[in-house]
Amino acid sequence: MTMLEIIEKKKLGKELTKEEITFFANGAAEKTVPDYQLSALLMAIRLNGMNYRETTDLTLAMRDSGDIADLSGIPGIKVDKHSTGGVGDTTTLVLAPLVAACGAPVAKMSGRGLGHTGGTLDKLESIPGMNVSLSEEEFIRQVKEIGVAVIGQTGHLAPADKTLYALRDVTSTVDSMPLIVGSILSKKLAAGSDAIVLDVKSGSGAIMHTEEDSIKLAETMVEVGALAGKPIIAVVSGMEQPLGTHVGNALEVKEAIDILAGKAGGDLLEVSLMLGGYMLLLAGQAETPEEGQAKMKAAIDSGAGLKKLKEMIAAQGGDPLVCDDVTRLPQAKVIREVTCGRAGYVQKMDTMALGMAAQAMGAGRLTMDDKLDYSVGFVLQVRIGDQVSEDTPLCTLHARSEEDAEKAEQAVRAAIRIGDEACDRAPNFIAVVMKNVLVRLGEEDQ
Ligand code: URA
Numbered sequence: 213m214t215m216l217e218i219i220e221k222k223k224l225g226k227e228l229t230k231e232e233i234t235f236f237a238n239g240a241a242e243k244t245v246p247d248y249q250l251s252a253l254l255m256a257i258r259l260n261g262m263n264y265r266e267t268t269d270l271t272l273a274m275r276d277s278g279d280i281a282d283l284s285g286i287p288g289i290k291v292d293k294h295s296t297g298g299v300g301d302t303t304t305l306v307l308a309p310l311v312a313a314c315g316a317p318v319a320k321m322s323g324r325g326l327g328h329t330g331g332t333l334d335k336l337e338s339i340p341g342m343n344v345s346l347s348e349e350e351f352i353r354q355v356k357e358i359g360v361a362v363i364g365q366t367g368h369l370a371p372a373d374k375t376l377y378a379l380r381d382v383t384s385t386v387d388s389m390p391l392i393v394g395s396i397l398s399k400k401l402a403a404g405s406d407a408i409v410l411d412v413k414s415g416s417g418a419i420m421h422t423e424e425d426s427i428k429l430a431e432t433m434v435e436v437g438a439l440a441g442k443p444i445i446a447v448v449s450g451m452e453q454p455l456g457t458h459v460g461n462a463l464e465v466k467e468a469i470d471i472l473a474g475k476a477g478g479d480l481l482e483v484s485l486m487l488g489g490y491m492l493l494l495a496g497q498a499e500t501p502e503e504g505q506a507k508m509k510a511a512i513d514s515g516a517g518l519k520k521l522k523e524m525i526a527a528q529g530g531d532p533l534v535c536d537d538v539t540r541l542p543q544a545k546v547i548r549e550v551t552c553g554r555a556g557y558v559q560k561m562d563t564m565a566l567g568m569a570a571q572a573m574g575a576g577r578l579t580m581d582d583k584l585d586y587s588v589g590f591v592l593q594v595r596i597g598d599q600v601s602e603d604t605p606l607c608t609l610h611a612r613s614e615e616d617a618e619k620a621e622q623a624v625r626a627a628i629r630i631g632d633e634a635c636d637r638a639p640n641f642i643a644v645v646m647k648n649v650l651v652r653l654g655e656e657d658q
C-alpha cells in the first residue's frame with residue numbers, strides 16, 4: 213500500500229479500507245507521510261466525501277494515534293460535553309459545576325480560543341491564580357474528591373489531528389464533514405469519558421452556517437459515536453448571535469457566576485440547561501432531560517452550583533472569592549457605553565465579526581502565540597428581535613485604551629444591523645439528535 217494509491221482511490225471517489233485510512237492517520241501522526249500527499253488526500257476527501265464506515269475508521273485511527281485518558285479510577289458515568297465553537301459561549305463554566313452539584317462527575321479537558329471563538333481554558337485563567345495544567349493523577353484525584361475539574365489536555369491526545377488540522381487550515385479543507393467529525397470525535401474519544409453531549413452550533417458564528425448542514429453534522433457524529441461504541445446526544449443550537457451577553461474572558465466568567473448565583477438568565481442559561489439535562493440523563497442522574505433540568509434549577513436556587521464552582525476554583529489554586537465579588541476579576545481601564553444611535557429593530561448580527569472585534573481588543577488570538585488581555589471585551593445590551601430607540605444601550609465596551617474602544621465601537625456597530633422592519637427572535641434550539649432519532653424543535657418548544 214502506498215500513499216499515492218490511497219490518494220488515487222479517493223480522487224476517483226472510491227471507498228477507502230480501514231487499513232488505508234489507518235496508514236494515512238498514522239502517517240500524519242508520525243509525520244512519515246509528506247505534507248503534500250496528506251494535503252492532496254485531504255482535498256480528495258473534501259471533494260468526494262466519506263461514508264459513515266470510513267468516517268468511523270478515520271475517527272478511531274486518529275483516536276488511536278496517541279494516548280487515551282483512563283478515567284476508570286473515577287466512580288460513576290463520566291459524561292463529557294463539547295461545543296463546536298461560538299462566541300460568548302460559556303456553557304462549560306455554567307455546566308461543569310452545576311452538573312457536578314447534581315451528582316454526575318465532570319472530568320473535563322478543554323481547549324484555548326483561536327480566531328473569533330473563545331476557549332474555556334483562557335476564561336478560567338482570567339481567575340487570579342487558577343491552574344489548568346494538572347497531571348492526570350491530580351486531575352483524577354480532584355474529580356474523586358469534589359466531583360469536578362476542568363483542565364487543559366493531559367498527555368498526547370490524537371496527534372494525527374494536530375498535523376491534519378494545521379494542514380486543513382491552509383488548504384481550504386476545514387469545511388469537510390468527515391474531517392470535522394474525525395477531528396472533534398477523535399479528541400473526545402481519547403479524553404476517556406463514557407458518553408458525550410455535543411452542542412453543534414448553527415449560524416453566522418458557527419462552523420456550519422445552515423440548519424441543514426448543522427443537522428447533518430450532528431447526525432454524522434451521533435452515528436459515528438454509535439459505531440465507535442460511545443453514546444452521543446447532539447443538540448443543534450443557534451449561533452446567529454453570541455450566546456451569552458458577555459464576550460471576553462473575565463467578562464464571560466462574570467456572566468457564568470451571575471447565572472450560578474441566580475442573578476442572570478437568558479439564552480446562555482437556557483442552552484446550558486438543555487445540554488445539562490442530557491448530561492444528567494446519560495450519567496444516570498435523571499430519568500428524563502426535564503428532570504435533569506429541574507435538578508439544575510434547584511442547584512442554582514440553593515446555591516449548590518455556585519458553591520461547587522468555588523470548590524473547583526479553590527482546588528485549582530484560584531481565588532474563590534471572585535464568586536462573591538466579581539470585581540476581583542481583571543478589570544479594564546476604559547469602560548465605554550455605546551447606544552444604538554437609531555430607532556428600529558435589531559435584525560441581524562454578524563457573530564463572527566463580533567468575535568473578531570473582541571479578538572482585536574485583546575480578548576482572543578490570531579495565532580497560538582498571541583498574549584491575551586483577560587479584562588477586555590464587551591457586554592451586549594440587545595438581542596435579535598429587540599425594538600430599540602436611539603438612546604437604547606447597544607453595548608458596554610471594556611477596552612485597554614480610548615483608541616481601542618473607538619475601533620471596537622465601530623466594529624460592533626458594523627456587526628449589528630438595526631432596521632425599520634420588525635423581526636423575530638433568533639431560536640436557541642434547532643434540533644436534538646440521538647441514535648435513530650431526530651427531533652426538530654420549532655417555535656413552540658423555545
Ligand atoms: N473543531 C475541531 O477540533 N476540529 C474541527 O475540524 C472543527 C472544529
Ligand code: CA
Pocket residue numbers: 295296297298330331332
Ligand atoms: Ca469552545
